[in-house]
Amino acid sequence: MTNRPPHWVVAIAVVPAIVLGAPLFALLWRLPWSDLGGALRSEAAKSALGLSLITSLSATVLCVLFGLPLAWLLSTGTGVMTRVIRALCLLPIVLPPVVGGVALLLAFGRRGVVGQWLADFGIQLSFSTAGVILAQFFVSLPFFVLSVEAALRQMDIEFAEVAQVHGASPTRVFTAVTVPSIAPAIAAGSVLAWARALGEFGATVTFAGSLQGRTQTLPLAVFNLLESDPADAVVLSAVLVVLAVAVLVVLRDRWFGVLRSEVQR
Amino acid sequence: MCFAGCGGSSGSVVDVLAASSYTDVADELETLLEDDLGINVRFSFGSSGAFLEQLNQGAPAAAVITADDKTMRRLESAKLVDASIAINRNDLIIVTSDSDVGRAINSLVDLAASDDAVTVVCADSAPCGAATDQLLKQAGLTLSPASREPNVRATLTKVILGEADAAIVYGTDARVHPDLRSVEIVDTVDVIGRAAAVKGKTHGSDIVESLRSAAAMQILADAGFSAP
Numbered sequence: 001m002t003n004r005p006p007h008w009v010v011a012i013a014v015v016p017a018i019v020l021g022a023p024l025f026a027l028l029w030r031l032p033w034s035d036l037g038g039a040l041r042s043e044a045a046k047s048a049l050g051l052s053l054i055t056s057l058s059a060t061v062l063c064v065l066f067g068l069p070l071a072w073l074l075s076t077g078t079g080v081m082t083r084v085i086r087a088l089c090l091l092p093i094v095l096p097p098v099v100g101g102v103a104l105l106l107a108f109g110r111r112g113v114v115g116q117w118l119a120d121f122g123i124q125l126s127f128s129t130a131g132v133i134l135a136q137f138f139v140s141l142p143f144f145v146l147s148v149e150a151a152l153r154q155m156d157i158e159f160a161e162v163a164q165v166h167g168a169s170p171t172r173v174f175t176a177v178t179v180p181s182i183a184p185a186i187a188a189g190s191v192l193a194w195a196r197a198l199g200e201f202g203a204t205v206t207f208a209g210s211l212q213g214r215t216q217t218l219p220l221a222v223f224n225l226l227e228s229d230p231a232d233a234v235v236l237s238a239v240l241v242v243l244a245v246a247v248l249v250v251l252r253d254r255w256f257g258v259l260r261s262e263v264q265r
Numbered sequence: 266m267c268f269a270g271c272g273g274s275s276g277s278v279v280d281v282l283a284a285s286s287y288t289d290v291a292d293e294l295e296t297l298l299e300d301d302l303g304i305n306v307r308f309s310f311g312s313s314g315a316f317l318e319q320l321n322q323g324a325p326a327a328a329v330i331t332a333d334d335k336t337m338r339r340l341e342s343a344k345l346v347d348a349s350i351a352i353n354r355n356d357l358i359i360v361t362s363d364s365d366v367g368r369a370i371n372s373l374v375d376l377a378a379s380d381d382a383v384t385v386v387c388a389d390s391a392p393c394g395a396a397t398d399q400l401l402k403q404a405g406l407t408l409s410p411a412s413r414e415p416n417v418r419a420t421l422t423k424v425i426l427g428e429a430d431a432a433i434v435y436g437t438d439a440r441v442h443p444d445l446r447s448v449e450i451v452d453t454v455d456v457i458g459r460a461a462a463v464k465g466k467t468h469g470s471d472i473v474e475s476l477r478s479a480a481a482m483q484i485l486a487d488a489g490f491s492a493p
Contacts, residue, residue, distance in 0.1 A: 109428050111428075209414060210388065226318055227315050227390035
C-alpha cells in the first residue's frame with residue numbers, strides 16, 4: 001500500500017522547493033549565453049578558476065592525509081578527550097566562516113600565537129596561497145572526518161579481527177583491511193570536503209585576503225566582479241553551480257544506496 | 266540590508282547607504298538628521314561599488330553617499346538617484362605600522378621600492394582602489410600588494426591587526442587610528458564624496474539637503490574631510 005501524502009502536504013512542500021529552486025533558475029536565466037566564452041576567458045576568471053582548483057584539491061589531499069588517522073582515533077575512543085576532539089572537529093561546520101577567518105588570523109596570522117613563531121622562520125601564511133589552503137582545510141576537514149568516522153563505526157569488524165588473529169599489525173590491518181572496506185566513505189567524504197573547500201569565502205577573504213592569481217579564488221572573484229561587472233559574476237557563479245551539481249551526481253548513488261539499505265532494514 | 270522584523274517600529278526607520286569611509290561620522294550625522302528632520306535614520310555601510318547592484322535589487326534606502334564621483338555617476342546614469350551634490354573631499358595617504366619595516370616608509374616611492382613591506386590596497390572595484398590605481402599611474406610607480414581588500418576599512422584593518430606593514434587609505438581613516446603612522450603623499454589624488462536621494466523615496470531629498478548644511482559640514486570637517 002502506498003501512503004500518498006494529502007494535498008495540503010504537497011501544497012506546503014512546494015514552497016521550499018521554489019525557495020531552493022528559484023535562485024538557481026534565476027542564475028541560469030540571467031546567464032549571458034552569447035558572451036559566456038568572453039567572461040570565462042578574462043584574466044581574472046582564468047586565474048580564479050585555476051587557483052580554486054589547485055587550492056581546493058590540495059585542501060582535500062590534506063583532509064585525507066590528516067583526516068583518516070583522526071577519524072580512526074575518534075572511532076575507537078570513548079573517553080573525554082575523544083569527545084573534546086570530536087566537538088572541535090564539528091566546530092568549523094557551525095561556526096560562521098568569517099569567524100573562522102578571524103580565529104585563523106589570531107592563531108596563524110603574523111602576530112598570532114603560532115604565526116609569530118612561523119614568522120621567525122620567514123613564513124607568512126596570511127595573504128599567501130598556502131593561507132587559502134589552510135582556510136579551506138579548516139572548513140572542510142569536518143566533512144571528511146565525520147563521513148569516514150561514521151563508516152568506521154558501522155564497519156563489520158570481523159575481517160579486521162581475523163587479520164589480527166593471524167598476526168597482522170594494527171597498521172597493516174588498517175591499510176589492508178579497513179581502508180579498502182570503507183573506500184566508498186573515503187571517496188564520498190573527499191568529494192564533500194572538496195566541494196566545501198571550493199565554495200569557501202568568509203575564512204579565505206578574512207585570513208588570506210584577495211589578490212588575483214594568489215589568493216582570489218572563484219567565490220572571491222564573484223564577489224569582486226559583482227561590483228564591477230555583474231554579468232561576468234553571474235557566469236562565474238554558474239561555473240560553481242555546475243561543479244556543485246556534478247558533485248551531487250557523483251554522490252547520488254552512494255547517498256541513494258544508503259537510503260535504500262536503510263529502508264530495507 | 267534590512268530583513269523582516271528589523272528596526273523595531275517598522276516603517277519609521279529611514280535607511281541611508283554610505284561608503285565605509287563614513288563609518289566614524291555616522292553616529293553624529295544620524296543624530297543631526299534625526300534632529301533636523303524628525304525621523305529615525307539608520308546608516309548602513311559597504312563598498313560604493315556594491316550600491317548599484319543593491320539599489321537595482323530594491324535596497325530600501327532613501328539616500329546614498331558614495332566615496333567618489335565615478336560611482337555616483339554610475340548611479341545617476343542608471344536613473345537610480347536624483348542629481349547628486351558634492352559633500353566633501355578626501356585624499357589618499359599611506360598608513361604604516363610602527364614596525365621597523367613600517368617606519369622605513371616615508372613616501373610613495375619608498376612604498377613602491379620596499380621589498381619587505383607587506384602592503385594592502387583596496388580592490389579596483391572600490392573607489393579607494395580606483396583612486397589608488399590612478400595615483401600610481403600618475404606617479405609612474407608600480408606596487409605589488411599582498412591583497413586587494415573589498416573596501417577601505419577592511420584595508421585599514423589589515424594594518425591595525427599587524428598582518429600588513431602598510432596600506433593606502435583615505436586621510437580620514439588614518440585619523441581614526443592615531444597609533445598608526447600616516448605618511449602624506451605628494452601630489453595625491455583627491456576623491457570627492459557625493460550624496461544623492463534615491464528616486465521615488467520620501468525623505469531622500471531632505472536628507473541630502475541636510476547633509477550640506479553648515480552643521481553637517483562641521484561634523485565632516487571635524488573628522489578630517491575637507492570641503493568639496
